[in-house]
Amino acid sequence: MxxxxxxxxxxxxxxxxxxxxxxxxxxxxxxxxxxxxxxxxxxxxxxxxxxxxxxxxxxxxxxxxxxxxxxxxxxxxxxxxxxxxxxxxKGSSYEEQSNSRKRRKKRQLQAKQKRKRRVTEEEITSNKMDDEDDKWDYRHDYDFEEELPFKKGNQRIDDRDVHTSSRSDDPRIAARSFNSSNGSSEKTRTTYSTGNYAPVIKRNILGDIHYNREQFELKDMTIWNGIGDIRVDLSRAIIPEGEHIIIIQAVIGQVDLYVPEDLKVTIQAYSFIGDVSIFHEKHSGFNQQIHIAPSDYKQSPRRIKLILNTLVGEVRVRSI
Known part of the structure; x- marks a missing residue:
């Protein structure tokens, strides 16, 4: 200005x-x-x-x-x-709550690692059993071809019947099918359990809000701040697949967002008094509003919808 x-x-x-x-x-x-x-x-x-x-x-x-x-x-x-x-x-209670949250996150991380190791071990075991079954089937077919006669009295034995019955009675094949079915169901349960999460809602009257120091798992977020700056660095976020919505509202202050270049975002930015700067586009003055949406936004596996509003201040979105 x-x-x-x-x-x-x-x-x-x-x-x-x-x-x-x-x-x-x-x-x-x-x-x-x-x-x-x-x-x-x-x-x-x-x-x-x-x-x-x-x-x-x-x-x-x-x-x-x-x-x-x-x-x-x-x-x-x-x-x-x-x-x-x-x-x-309430200082002591806040510390206890933070410690309990850290312990809960640690237990959840350990449980996820155990599930991944179990699924990996089952896949390795299933592959080994497949190799052993192929070798065993080869030896079994060879033994029937060498040792069994083609005629027993006046009755002829069909090779296909012998091979079919031998494979159906093999206990290792039954065990392999049972393990593979259990493994697929376990994978389904794991994917379902990790898909549920609660959105983040944060309200603050006076002070700054920063999401740019440590890595964090991105969820749907709603941030309201009275007086102060808001900074969110999406390059430090662990972004699951799907669409995520981030709503940021500030009365007086500056809103800064840093977006990776390979991340698809749609942006709705508004400032009553101040500047709005989205990537290489900037507007100054009163009642400024910008809306940006790429054409391939819905086809992207990971995409974010940004809704940024401030009464008096500046909205800036930069690519890194």
């Missing part, structure tokens, strides 16, 4: 305020909060986080005081004390 754009925006706000004041007597109280919001956003774009936070807080104080008749400073300090007090009281 340039200085000319900033001054032009302030002049527009003043003009709109005067126009509304001509029809509504209470509209004059809107000008100062809106100007402080615009100035705060200007400093935020310049990387001046401290100054932008000060202007945002001043605009919030004016809005709460003029429209709701509330003391914002008292509410802010009360909320801070309540938050940290509850955090100290």
């Amino acid at each position: 340039s200085k000319k754009f900033l001054f032009g925006l302030v002049i527009i706000i003043i003009g709109v305020n005067l126009l509304l004041n001509a029809f509504f007597s209470q509209a004059g109280s809107l000008i100062a909060p809106l100007i402080f919001i615009v100035i705060g956003y200007y400093f935020y774009q310049r990387g001046r986080r401290v100054l932008s936070t000060i202007f945002f807080i001043m605009s919030a104080i004016m809005i709460f005081d003029q429209f709701f008749g509330l003391n914002f400073i008292a509410l802010l300090f009360a909320g801070i004390f309540l938050f940290y007090g509850m955090k100290l009281m």
Whole structure:
């Protein structure tokens, strides 16, 4: 956002305020909060986080005081004390819950590894039994051809009957069919059990939300943040097959997503005041909306639908 754009925006706000004041007597109280919001956003774009936070807080104080008749400073300090007090009281329970989640994930990982090893051992055993059966059938046919006579008294013995009866009475062939049927059913049960998962829903009032430090299993996600930045790096995600939906909504802040180049995504991005930058396309100003959908999106085995909204801030999607 340039200085000319900033001054032009302030002049527009003043003009709109005067126009509304001509029809509504209470509209004059809107000008100062809106100007402080615009100035705060200007400093935020310049990387001046401290100054932008000060202007945002001043605009919030004016809005709460003029429209709701509330003391914002008292509410802010009360909320801070309540938050940290509850955090100290429940700190031990949070640690216990995190430890239990880690232990549960570890047990699930061990169970998956055991199932994979069992399926692999059954496949190896089945292949060995196939090789042994082929060798045994060859020796069995050879013995019948060499040792059994073609006539027994006045009755002729058909080779096909001898071979068919010998194979049907072989206990190893029955065992092999039983093991292979059990193995296929076990694989089906494993695939069914790993397909179920619950979506992720995360809400935050003040602070940043990051999914870019460690690997994580991607699920359907809904993230709501009041004031702060949101960063999600999909290159660190373990993405199962199918379509996944990620919904991110922010009131004031910046939304950053990093998408691998080989991943198919469809994007719906919206910003009321701020910039929207999707790959190589960028729009600035008011009420900006971009929708991108590749033609081969539905044919991709792994695909993600992104819905990104912010009231005041910037939405950026980059490929890596």
